[in-house]
Amino acid sequence: MKYWFRKLAIYTVLLYHLLIGNSYAQANQVANIDVQGLNALPIVENLASANNFGENRKEDWWRFHEIVKGTEKLEGLFTLYRNENSGQVYLEIKPEQLNKDYLATVTLESGIGESNIYSGLALDDFLFYFRRVNNNLHFVVRNVKFRTEASEPEQRSLARSFSDSVLYSLEIDSIDPRSKNILINLEDLLMQDLPGLTPLLKYSLQADYRLEASKSYFGDVNSFPENIEIDSIYGFSSPEGANLVTLPDSRALSLKVHYSFSKLRENNGYIPRLADDRVGYFITAFKDFSKNNSQEPFVRYINRWHLEPSDPNLPISPPKKPIVFWIENAVPFEYRSAIREGILMWNKAFEKAGFQNAIEVRQMPDDADWQPADVRYNTIRWFNSLDAGFARGPTRVNPLTGEILDADIIVDANMVRSIQQVYGTYVESKVNKKGLRNRNITQASECIYEDLPQTVASGKLNTGSDSELCYGMESLDQASMGALTLSVLQNATPNSEAMQNYVHQYLRSLIAHEVGHTLGLRHNFHGSTMLAPEELNNTEITHTKGLVGSVMDYLPVNIAPQGVQQGDYFPQVIGPYDEWAIEYGYKRSPQVLLEAMIPETEKSFLEQIALASPQPELSYATDEDIWDINPLANVWDMSSDVLLYSQWQMDNARVMWQRLDKGYLSKGESYSNLRALFNRVLQYYFRNATLLSKYIGGQSFRRLHASDDTSWAFVPVSLAKQRQTLTKLQEYVFAEEAFRFSPQLLNQLAPSRWQHWGSPVPNNRLDYPIHERILNFQTAVLRSLLDSQRLNRLQDIELKTSPGEALSIPELFDTLQKDIWTEILTQSEPKPISSIRRSLQREHLNILLEMVLRTTDAPEDGRTLAWYELRQLQKAIESRLKQFPENLDIYTLAHLELSGDRITKALNAQLLSK
Structure with missing residues (x-):
């Protein structure tokens, strides 16, 4: 006492x-x-x-209880106190929660519907911990890039060598005298711009927006045993505003950000699985200093879900905890069945990996007391936008092990809506305010945007969000083309059963692709080449084996050629590669008991699965593999013979032009609809034609290992196939007969005249710029064929093949020159050169002159051959002008005289420079 x-x-x-x-x-x-x-x-x-x-x-020793007095107490992983009157929220942190890792996931819960600010976007996810320093609490992001064994002496140096990131130093409001629990005001953390919205708005909207504290506040706040869920509503303002049409006043906007802070799953029996570059998984990689191996200092784990069989003794059993996807209650009723089917398509693959019903689908109730961004739920989300047109399937992963913890797929309503509006002008009006989106010419020609200058990119396919967005728009273009085919060639109306079935097939395939990402799989751009062209519309094959080797490819709509019964437009089942990849990622190793298992123990087991990679249907090529080299590792291609398949599609396009020319529009319909249809078919034609150029100087490439049953990683495209390609390019791209449209059709291509927000009237040419469209496309193909990288590859391939088996640079130059200057280089009776051919010839001449005058990159042999071709062309022009000047019209005469004069001056300039 x-x-x-x-x-x-x-x-x-x-x-x-x-x-x-x-x-x-x-x-x-x-x-x-x-x-x-x-x-x-x-x-x-x-x-x-x-x-x-x-x-x-x-x-402050008693202030703790004064602060929480009268607040709503929310107990869970962290205890939250919310004051309904002031709107303040306090976070209570226990001493044992300090210096402990937690997972933060940050989601943009509401957007503005344009310019890359869309609802549902995943903003960030990272590991963090709280650290007390004197009277402050640090919010620290954990550095997970470097590791070593805890028992290694080098462990002591890692923290000194590689810094964590202290994002905020938070003032401690109070400490409970008894429990030592720390109390902080969450405004100090989550009313700051933690997700980096300010630079995002500046980049996307090209305007300076400031975060306004007086316009920002907390929304829903919840705490659960393993996570807390918090909404922050941020108010932004800009004195000048931005060029936006979705806001009533662009000087002010509000964005809701959803935060999930969750307990990191540790010691739950999950075993990281080692990655193999022959199987396409997203990976978690770190540099391991505990292994003195200079050849491979990185450890790579695949990203995958934690699935455990309920009965390990059975060859196939349900998982203890299945992967559950929820269809958001915002998804329209008519699309829910297609989404469900697209998700469940993957259960076939999991059965081969030993799991029955590994994936389940549930419907989010209308009165759900949780949000789709809640880290506990995997959701298929639906959002609306003015200009997005994409779907995306990101995952949230434990960065220490690669275990997938959460996945939310977002789908823009435009992905479906625009397909059913077959006559809509979606493709023409959705233009990035910073200019046209750049596309790789070997992937597809630039989209035909109404009355805007055409550009063609020479860069490679972007990765990350840019490629996802490009995929969405291109996928939408493909799907819209298929719907147009149904309408033009089969007279299907937007509300017909055939059109509804088509939309169902498309959405199911789209969701299957995105679900594949959420299971850990990367793109496989070799997946579309499994079947021969004549097998593509045989449903006995496509419903069992599959339409493609992998749904993780960027797949075009499969349109049957003329005279062939139409099969599946999009895959109805996943492909052999998808099943094999899931087997690698999820099949349980029988070699070692789970309790004693470490990742390295599975090496021999995984190697046996990966050894199947040389099988053609298991071919794999992802984003970094689809540069110009491999003609079968491509996007928007189909079948093992792209030359034949693309020819079929270009022939389909020509038939469609004929139908459009014969009064396709209904009585009273605007001619602007015809212009939109013509553009879409022209774009489809261009895209298929540009697939051919990858065969020139092409080489197949496989991610093979020395033990695999094959000898070469690179196999050049055969000389016969390359010569066949040049013939097809001449026929479908360069020939005078390639583009013939009636005056009646061209004079009906009127633009839309609606002028209001979201529907701008073009301020340049009112009539249709047919010469410009064709020349831009021909230029893109021609410059791609004569690109310096391609010429260097052609020269290298001569050393990789036997003499006479490679397409030489002289043969390429000579073939193109003869195809493009046929009117001059043949001995036939001279005739006037058409305007389209004159434009093409001028562009070819420009390319050769640039090489000779050294204003562009080219190998030295390429410059020499360009000089040689110019000399031959000069002689032919001089001969024609001397022999038959009276038979040429003034257009042709002026064109040839100027061309000859330019060659003479360029060759003289080259001699003088030396």
């Missing part, structure tokens, strides 16, 4: 002196108490800390 009286006396004296302004040391001295003895008492220790918070916070 005396002890408790003594404690009460000590506390009373301390409190008195603290209240009158003395420091803790002075109060301690007056009370004549041993400091170290006091520090052993929890309440005194916290009094000491409380006194250091600041001059006006000397009473």
